[in-house]
């Protein structure tokens with residue numbers, strides 16, 4: 001018997017519920033995935049709360065509304081939300097967008113819970129977008145601290161008595177099925193310069209990830225080891241401050257031209273370069289097989 005034809009998902013659904021610090025898979029969402037027999041490109045966004053993550057994911061869906069924005073200070077997205085749309089470029093593929101709850105929410109103040117959401121986003125996605133505001137400074141890198149704990153949460157093989165050599169081997173195994181990495185910097189206000197020399201976005205990212213002589217280097221090292229494919233996009237603010245509260249109702253042409261241009265490049269990069277999710281051994285994943293992650 002043939003599987004039913006997948007209908008368009010009008011709006012996002014909750015995939016992982018987060019209630020009082022307990023994560024639970026939402027069955028209706030996995031049932032939906034079960035019905036997708038197409039290969040899936042899975043793009044997840046992570047980062048601090050209220051940095052414009054949901055807004056950016058709606059851009060990838062090609063919709064003005066979808067993932068709920070936190071227009072008030074209370075952040076809206078709890079857990080992980082999912083939106084499956086026909087892939088705009090790759091025919092016969094489904095684009096699965098995963099929007100995660102913001103990390104570092106003071107009201108929640110539960111770092112362990114944050115780390116699990118971060119780990120799940122990595123395991124589920126073929127491209128991970130790390131979203132941050134301002135500049136890529138020490139703080140921004142250190143806010144990605146969860147990356148240093150990944151080896152504690154994600155195990156490629158059964159645990160054994162480990163040595164330093166084993167650890168290196170494990171790192172290499174990790175990389176095989178880790179997503180490619182995109183850093184989206186929002187509301188950037190500086191010039192793209194290093195020591196007075198003009199640089200491009202990717203050079204800016206690589207410079208920020210260069211090991212410093214004295215600093216705490218672990219997050220930089222982990223990002224470089226686990227995510228060999230890295231790309232950076234630098235956005236200016238999309239609108240003047242007085243208009244920002246109505247961002248959701250603004251049309252594309254009302255946004256600042258520079259924001260429009262970067263958003264266009266960002267979406268194009270994701271559509272063209274983001275690959276089908278693969279499992280260990282390089283097998284492509286369909287919605288149906290993605291759903292078995294939760295079994």
Ligand SMILES: Nc1nc2c(ncn2[C@@H]2O[C@H](COP(=O)(O)OP(=O)(O)O)[C@@H](O)[C@H]2O)c(=O)[nH]1
Pocket residue numbers: 048049050051052053054055056068069070071072075076077102186187235236237238244245246247248
């Ligand atoms: N300053 C600024 N605000 C933005 C940007 N993108 C979205 N916003 C606004 O910031 C608020 C939070 O956005 P949201 O996407 O919900 O952030 P999230 O919590 O990271 O998902 C909303 O009012 C958005 O309209 C941006 O690039 N810059």
Ligand SMILES: [Mg+2]
Pocket residue numbers: 053054055068069070076077099100101102
């Ligand atoms: Mg959000």
